[in-house]
Amino acid sequence: MSAQAEVLQQAFTLGYTYTRTTGPVVGRFLTALRDRKIVGIKGSDGKVIVPPMEYDPVTAEELSEFVDLPDTGVVKTWAWVKHPRGKHLLDKPFAWAQIQIDGSDIPMIHMVDAGDESKMSTGMKVKVRWADETKGFITDIACFEPA
Amino acid sequence: MRDIAIVSFVQSDCVRDAGALNEVELIMPVIRKVLDNVGIQSAQDVDFTCSGSCDYLQGAAFAFVLGVDALGAVPPIKESHVEMDAAWALYEAVLKIRMGQADSALLYGFGKSSPGELPIVLSQQLDPYYLSPLWLDTVSSAALQARALLDSGKATEADMAEVVARSRKNAKSNPHAQLKGDVSVDELLAEPTYLSPLRKHDCCPISDGASAMIIATVEKAKEWGKPYAVLKGIDHRIESHHFGARDLTRSVSTEIAAKAAGVADGPVEVAEIYAPFSHQEIILKKALGLGDDTVINPSGGVLAGNQMMASGLSRVGEVANRIIKGEIKRGVAHATSGHALQQNLVAVLEGA
Amino acid sequence: MAELAAVVGIGQTKYQTKHKTVSIAGLVRDAALKALQDAELTWDDIDAVIVGKAPDMFEGMIMPELYLTDALGCNGKPMLRVHTAGSVGGSTAIVAASYVQSGMFKRILTVTYEKQSESNAMWALSNAQPFSVHLNAGAGGFFAPIIREYMRRTKAPSDAGIKVAVKDRLHGARNPLAHLQLPNITMKEVEESPMLWEPLRFLESCPSSDGACAMVIANEELAAQSPKKPAWIRGAAMRSEPTMYAGREEVSPQAGIDCAKDVYAQAGISNPRKDLDCAEVYVPFSWYEPMWLENLGFAEKGEGWKLTLEGATSLDDKGDIPWNCSGGVLCSNPIGASGMIRFAEAARQVRGDAGNHQVDGAKLALGHAYGGGAQFYAMWVVGSEKA
Amino acid sequence: MSDANKEALEPITGIESPVYLDYNFTAGQATARYLTKVKEGKLVGQRCPSCRNVYIPPRGACAACGVATTEEVELSNKATVQSFTIVHIPIPGNPIKPPYVIANLVPDGANISFLHLLSECKNEDVRIGMRVEAQWKDASEWTYAMENIKYFTPIDEPDVPAEEIGRLKDA
Incomplete structure (x- = not known):
């Protein structure tokens, strides 16, 4: 039996820049984002889903009826990130929220920059803060902010 | 259908960082013990072996391949792997036994979560267009669910603290637990929020470790001459990936699985529930249809230590061990996968 | 004791370098929907979904089945995810069949896929952690020395590998779904293609493909009601051995030999070359055809390459035991799906539904998959009759 | 309108998604x-x-x-070539310029091979059973890595018959 070996530790990054194809539904949503617009899609039961799903969560039908929506909405639930993690896209305290875009039924998740937890509440109105430059990516919505 | 006997279950201690133990070194001790309990030598002595693990926990493709080194798989064995919690490996083995291709099976799950930032790693379980690029981590998505539950009036922060206090207390009698002790609901509520509405203690710790189980037909268990618990029912279900398409205050997939597994067919003395966040135990207790006469998570549950990819199997094992020891006659175990309880498995266990 | 089960629906996408017009869900959905349509079923007719794919790092998505559930009509149903390295497509089919064979489910959907164009497979497979003790030379770097040892032992001429490369591409030219379409390929062209990992040439290696493959598997009662001819599962087996151990036979691994014996015994096969009408075998590098011919008992030890050179495995040469009529992995390789494609193509043959690559009157066919460092195996035998 | 602008108006069909995770x-x-x-x-x-x-x-x-x-x-630093390949294509994350020989080497006293580079010989001279020896870098460069061995080189010893190399024995 030999003496105890040293503990060998080393940081490493596992990563790749994936090149994804979006298909027509996700592509349509991202194209709209680039134009600083939000589109939803009608589910089998007529409810408007944001971001648009390709297939209905209940019937599994392929969905295709897009609906133009405003860039405002209402917070359905939220969580306050007091200490953003390194990967988080905002480097100051922020909220995650499920936001029901006005005119839609199924809410989306994004960030809300409200400055302070006390400014957050379920039912509050928010609007999109668009990125300075949009490119057709989910982060074209930089975040939402209190409206 | 053939009844399944759970003959042996072993788990390693939950530790924050298993440090200089690789996958084989992590798995081998629990495999050794679970085999010794039954009095068999290696995977050669069972008809089927199945494991559960996740490459991304330690950041290496095919992490599970190394696990085979711990089995003594020469000559070759019948073996499979799910990229899921090992509770689903148990399910796969149940199918194999029910179809008559195996009379016995060895199952194990292992996870070394310590090398990465687990909640962030698991953000990449989300759809790759809308959510994973936002790095919505698992604590954050759970916090969204917790707020929805609190807003709905179905639970209070005190209810959540009560779950934690009970977990810590129960864990005192669990030698494998990572977090244990006496703490009052008031003390817990006095703590600051961590990811509001969650406090740090509402979230499970991150643990390295492994667990293993041996199941068999009842005939085989008798042949081994070992006491066993009987797996009466097992079922698993998934629900929509779109958070907005789900009622986050319920666990519909658990409700369906509980019904299919036959939870309500008898009294439930003990339930081991895989609830990585305190509020999820409240949601799951309801979804499982459990009353206040059921002792929930006598091991402390995963709030006392969460070995990702093994914890679900361990919930089943915890209940089985109580039945084998004669402490209870009937219990329920639950496992979960994905963000905010997207996928769930329910098992019903009874005495022989 | 096991319930009888049969393949009643098969769906495949076209295999190609990059599917540009779909999301990952869209790719998987395409195969799944085609399988349902083939079986004349709807999502409601499916009791559970079993998904398989190779490492999550290929697409950078952890447990992608969680995201795929909506596309696969699985909400409220059981979903299981299998991962057994390169054999996963085959293992997934076997696990899926066990849902039915256990008597617990009547009819299930199983899907496997890889969208390799989202990253670089070589990167994902060879991404080394710190303190790696092995030199990294890619998959070919692992398999080429084993092939060299096979050549040394058997004194096989280099023509044998070249012949497989040509034969499978000619087969693939009959299959409109195949990725590589090389109807005019010649021995000379393969021989002159660039050397990658000597003795392996570029045209002796598989491509990297996007694609998905799905099957619907039903119990005896429902299969009998199925509009198209079912492919009855006559045997299914899996075997694993450790990646590296002292004395491991790498050229003809024991796990492959044992797995074949097991599946033949279940299907009542005593002489695979005689009893089977065709086989779909996982051959990612040309030389693995002669090697597997021996490993799977189609040829005596050291003689596999002779069958290949004689044309026994060629549809165009009217061989007695055609292998990889679909073009095989040498034509299409979406890694996570490749094993299931073998299993599904075997089923197509015994259903008499293999189009221009149909083996006339095929009644019994082998589907084969292997993975990792050739230590994981999955095989099934399907037949046009129940027994 | 410039070409760049025209292109920008095409509908989105693809995205680049960086997924980089840090591990210790x-x-x-x-x-x-x-x-x-x-x-x-x-x-x-x-x-x-x-x-x-x-x-x-x-x-x-x-x-x-x-x-x-x-x-x-x-x-021992001495080993036998169990098998080998000549790599002609670049491998992601591997800085060595092709073509080069990598060999499955069984060190004397071991019963299993590992992969390492073979050098200072003609590629076409490499053969199964060939005897080789590790060439270590200068001790000042040693770290916790197999790269401490630059490569193996042939030595003047008789070849080992293939069946005696140990691991790739005939079944």
């Missing part, structure tokens, strides 16, 4: 012990207590027997 990796005990010795310029395998085979690099277990290995065995 810890080598397993067996690997740590092995590389600690490699840093000292030694190749140290482990013997299985059950089948007595010697593993290099040790993985903490004899995979055949499924038992832990602890007994350490210092191995």
Whole structure:
């Protein structure tokens, strides 16, 4: 039996820049984002889903009826990130929220920059803060902010 | 259908960082013990072996391949792997036994979560267009669910603290637990929020470790001459990936699985529930249809230590061990996968 | 004791370098929907979904089945995810069949896929952690020395590998779904293609493909009601051995030999070359055809390459035991799906539904998959009759 | 309108998605012990207590027997070529310029091979059974890595018959 070996530790990054194809539904949503617009899609039961799903969560039908929506909405639930993690896209305290875009039924998740937890509440109105430059990516919505 | 006997279950201690133990070194001790309990030598002595693990926990493709080194798989064995919690490996083995291709099976799950930032790693379980690029981590998505539950009036922060206090207390009698002790609901509520509405203690710790189980037909268990618990029912279900398409205050997939597994067919003395966040135990207790006469998570549950990819199997094992020891006659175990309880498995266990 | 089960629906996408017009869900959905349509079923007719794919790092998505559930009509149903390295497509089919064979489910959907164009497979497979003790030379770097040892032992001429490369591409030219379409390929062209990992040439290696493959598997009662001819599962087996151990036979691994014996015994096969009408075998590098011919008992030890050179495995040469009529992995390789494609193509043959690559009157066919460092195996035998 | 603007108006069909995760990796005990010795310029395998085979690099277990290995065995710098390939294509993350020879090498005293580079010989002269020796870098450059051995080079010893090399034995 030999003496105890040293503990060998080393940081490493596992990563790749994936090149994804979006298909027509996700592509349509991202194209709209680039134009600083939000589109939803009608589910089998007529409810408007944001971001648009390709297939209905209940019937599994392929969905295709897009609906133009405003860039405002209402917070359905939220969580306050007091200490953003390194990967988080905002480097100051922020909220995650499920936001029901006005005119839609199924809410989306994004960030809300409200400055302070006390400014957050379920039912509050928010609007999109668009990125300075949009490119057709989910982060074209930089975040939402209190409206 | 053939009844399944759970003959042996072993788990390693939950530790924050298993440090200089690789996958084989992590798995081998629990495999050794679970085999010794039954009095068999290696995977050669069972008809089927199945494991559960996740490459991304330690950041290496095919992490599970190394696990085979711990089995003594020469000559070759019948073996499979799910990229899921090992509770689903148990399910796969149940199918194999029910179809008559195996009379016995060895199952194990292992996870070394310590090398990465687990909640962030698991953000990449989300759809790759809308959510994973936002790095919505698992604590954050759970916090969204917790707020929805609190807003709905179905639970209070005190209810959540009560779950934690009970977990810590129960864990005192669990030698494998990572977090244990006496703490009052008031003390817990006095703590600051961590990811509001969650406090740090509402979230499970991150643990390295492994667990293993041996199941068999009842005939085989008798042949081994070992006491066993009987797996009466097992079922698993998934629900929509779109958070907005789900009622986050319920666990519909658990409700369906509980019904299919036959939870309500008898009294439930003990339930081991895989609830990585305190509020999820409240949601799951309801979804499982459990009353206040059921002792929930006598091991402390995963709030006392969460070995990702093994914890679900361990919930089943915890209940089985109580039945084998004669402490209870009937219990329920639950496992979960994905963000905010997207996928769930329910098992019903009874005495022989 | 096991319930009888049969393949009643098969769906495949076209295999190609990059599917540009779909999301990952869209790719998987395409195969799944085609399988349902083939079986004349709807999502409601499916009791559970079993998904398989190779490492999550290929697409950078952890447990992608969680995201795929909506596309696969699985909400409220059981979903299981299998991962057994390169054999996963085959293992997934076997696990899926066990849902039915256990008597617990009547009819299930199983899907496997890889969208390799989202990253670089070589990167994902060879991404080394710190303190790696092995030199990294890619998959070919692992398999080429084993092939060299096979050549040394058997004194096989280099023509044998070249012949497989040509034969499978000619087969693939009959299959409109195949990725590589090389109807005019010649021995000379393969021989002159660039050397990658000597003795392996570029045209002796598989491509990297996007694609998905799905099957619907039903119990005896429902299969009998199925509009198209079912492919009855006559045997299914899996075997694993450790990646590296002292004395491991790498050229003809024991796990492959044992797995074949097991599946033949279940299907009542005593002489695979005689009893089977065709086989779909996982051959990612040309030389693995002669090697597997021996490993799977189609040829005596050291003689596999002779069958290949004689044309026994060629549809165009009217061989007695055609292998990889679909073009095989040498034509299409979406890694996570490749094993299931073998299993599904075997089923197509015994259903008499293999189009221009149909083996006339095929009644019994082998589907084969292997993975990792050739230590994981999955095989099934399907037949046009129940027994 | 410039071409760039025209292009920008095309509908989105694809995205680039960077997924980079940071890990702090810890080598397993067996690997740590092995590389600690490699840093000292030694190749140290482990013997299985059950089948007595010697593993290099040790993985903490004899995979055949499924038992832990602890007994350490210092191995020779000499090895035999069990098989090899000549790599002609670049491998992601591997800085060596092709073509080069990588060989499965069984060090004297071991029962299993590992992959390493072979150099200072003509590629076409490499053969199964050839005897080779490790060429270590200067001791000042030694770290916890197999790259401490620059490569192996042929030595003037008779070839080992293929069937005696140990691992790739005829079934």
